[in-house]
Amino acid sequence: MKVAVLDITGKDTGRKVELSNEVFGIEPNDHAIYLDVKQYLANQRQGTHKSKERGEIAGSTRKIKKQKGTGTARAGSIKSPVFRGGGRIFGPRPRNYSFKLNKNLKRLARKSALSIQAKDSNLVVVEDFNFETPKTKEFVNVLKALELDTKKSLFVLGTESKNVYLSSRNLKNSKVVSATGINTYNVLNAGKVVIAESTLEGIESNLSK
Known part of the structure; x- marks a missing residue:
């Protein structure tokens, strides 16, 4: 597959x-994509949720009424979950939501995501560029020139493009990553994937192993 190279204007x-068919032209594997996106979203969860159970509630432990003769159910501590202000039954506890996926599956998922975007003509290849100083205005001008100012976009640039990364941080619809920072979620979440010409070789070497 051949793609035209654009400049930043x-x-x-x-x-x-020429885009490698091994990376940008495979038959997408939907299940691999699902697992990789699921892992990415799971890793974003802090897992710090916590509610107090009956053993952690501050309150008296005296028996609040006699065992028999009231006509209602037996009741002991006021901290019981059946009472207002009592502990929560099976409440959430801190936990780690992350899980492991093998490298080959993750590589397949990312190739599948790139292949979907390539098939839908959502891949744009641009000449390498950088800014002398971080300026959001300059990055916005690039987005307008590429007609991406109203779309979600993912820029895959070289590691030397630090000023471009800093210029994009305040823009919620654009994300700048390096060739090694590509993940399935970001690729599929973008309306357009913009790849710097020099990073193509790195992407293809990383994903064609």
């Missing part, structure tokens, strides 16, 4: 690059 440079 959105103009065609007249050059084309």
Whole structure:
């Protein structure tokens, strides 16, 4: 698959690059995508939720009424979950939601995500670029030139593009990552995936192992 290379003003440079079919042209594996996205979202969860159970509630432990003769159910501590202000039954406890996936499955999921975006013509290849200083305004101008100012976008740039990354941090619809920072969720969540020309080789070498 050949894709035209654009500059940051959105103009065609007249050059084309060949995308590897092993990375950008495979048959997508839906289950691998599901598992990788599930793991990513699970890793975002802090797992710090906690509610107090009856043993953790502050309150008297005296028996609040006699055992028999009241016509109602037996009752002991006021901290019982059946009473207002009592402990919670089987409440949430702190836990770790993360789980393990093997590298081959994660690699397959990411290739599947890139292949879906390539098939839908949502991949854009641009010349390498950087800013002299971090400026959000300059990054916004790039988005407008590429007609991405109203869309969600993922920029995959080289590690030397730190100023571009810093310029994009305040924009909620754009995300800048390196070739090694690609994940399935971000690729599929983007309306357009913009890849710097020099990072293509890194992406293909990382995912074609």
